[in-house]
Amino acid sequence: MENALQWNWQTAAFVLITLAWWLEFVLFPSPKGEDEGDGVRERRSFYQIMAAILVSVGLSIVSAFSGAGQVPAGWGGVIQNVGIAVYAAGLLLRYGSLYSLGQHFSRNVEAKQEQELISSGFYGRLRHPLYLGLFLLALGVPLFLTSAVGAAAAAVLVGGTLNRRMQLEEQLMEDVMGERYRSWKQQRYRFIPYLY
Numbered sequence: 001m002e003n004a005l006q007w008n009w010q011t012a013a014f015v016l017i018t019l020a021w022w023l024e025f026v027l028f029p030s031p032k033g034e035d036e037g038d039g040v041r042e043r044r045s046f047y048q049i050m051a052a053i054l055v056s057v058g059l060s061i062v063s064a065f066s067g068a069g070q071v072p073a074g075w076g077g078v079i080q081n082v083g084i085a086v087y088a089a090g091l092l093l094r095y096g097s098l099y100s101l102g103q104h105f106s107r108n109v110e111a112k113q114e115q116e117l118i119s120s121g122f123y124g125r126l127r128h129p130l131y132l133g134l135f136l137l138a139l140g141v142p143l144f145l146t147s148a149v150g151a152a153a154a155a156v157l158v159g160g161t162l163n164r165r166m167q168l169e170e171q172l173m174e175d176v177m178g179e180r181y182r183s184w185k186q187q188r189y190r191f192i193p194y195l196y
Contacts (some may be wrong), residue, residue: 010084014144017087021137028098030107042109042172045165051155053138055112060142060150069149074144087140097122101130109169111176117184127170127188131162166190
């Protein structure tokens with residue numbers, strides 16, 4: 001944690017990436033009137049994901065300041081650099097995916113019969129690059145803070161809630177769009193290229 005309290009390139013990068021992540025809510029707000037019109041929606045999973053992120057970040061901060069649950073002493077600098085790389089990759093995936101989605105972006109799970117299925121950018125290879133970016137962002141915080149307990153919480157809590165949301169979204173899309181969605185999803189990995 002000592003490195004996180006010092007002003008160096010890692011701390012500056014962490015602060016800049018964090019500000020850019022928060023800026024997402026300004027640059028890509030939830031569409032106005034998204035609760036209107038036809039289609040099927042679900043929003044509870046958004047709040048579950050946010051709660052999982054807050055718990056993992058909170059545990060990481062407590063771990064960092066208390067010294068409990070930290071990575072072994074000699075590995076801190078390496079883990080912190082890995083954390084910055086993971087954090088930056090998450091932001092890149094997030095913004096790239098948001099750009100590809102454009103007007104189709106929503107923080108809710110939505111499905112409409114005539115909805116366009118995006119196949120450009122990261123969506124050419126992945127079904128859920130937006131969620132992978134969020135997972136990497138959530139994992140990057142505890143890694144930067146060298147919190148083993150926070151990283152474990154992010155992997156289990158954030159990973160688990162995102163996995164449930166992906167399952168929910170895919171089932172909803174299949175129910176509403178049928179074979180068109182099934183065909184689209186068979187051409188892409190769900191979350192991690194070549195693995196899952």
